[in-house]
Amino acid sequence: MQEFNKEFDAKMQKTIEVVNSDFASVRAGRANAAVLDKIVVDYYGTPTPIQQVASISSPDPRSLMVSPWDSSLLKAIEKAIQTSELGINPQNDGKVIRLLFPQLTEERRKELTKQVRKYAENGKVAIRNIRRDAMDRLKAAEKKGEMTEDDRKDCEKELQDITDKNCKKIDELCEKKEKELMAV
Secondary structure (H helix, E strand, C coil): CHHHHHHHHHHHHHHHHHHHHHHHCCCCCCCCHHHHCCCEEEECCEEEEHHHCEEEEEEECCEEEEEECCHHHHHHHHHHHHHCCCCCCCEECCCCEEEECCCCCHHHHHHHHHHHHHHHHHHHHHHHHHHHHHHHHHHHHHHCCCCCHHHHHHHHHHHHHHHHHHHHHHHHHHHHHHHHHHCC
C-alpha cells in the first residue's frame, strides 16, 4: 500500500513542479530569465527553446539581454518574443536583444494575479484527477480480491491526506506569487 501511495504522491509532486514553473513564467516587474522559458524560436525549421540558441543574462534588475550564438537568429528571436504573451517589446541592436521590464501597473498586476490563480486551480484539478485515478485503481484491486475493504479505506484516507497536503502546497505557492506580484 505504501508503494501505491508513493507512486501517486510522486505524480502530484510533478504537478506541483509544473505549477511552479508556470508561476515562474509570470512576469513580476523584475527581470527574470524564467519568463522566457516557454518561448520557442524557429531554428532552421525546428521549434527550439530560446535557452538552447542564446545566452540570457540580466545586466540590471529591470532588463534581460538575449545574446544568440548564431547572429542570423536575431530576427527569429525578436519575432518569437513579440508574438509571445510577455507583453514586452524587444530592442534589437544588431548583436543582442534587450528586454526592458517596465514597472507593472495596478491593472496589469491584477490581471497577472488572476492568471496565477488560474494556474493554481489547474494544478489542483490535476492533483484531484490523480487522486481519482488512484481511487479507481484501489476499487479495481478490491474487486479482484487483491485487498480487503478495510485496506482500501485506509489507503483512500491516506491518499486523501496526500491530496490535501499537495493542494495546500499549491495554495501556498500561489499566495507567495501573488504577494510578489502585488509588491510595488
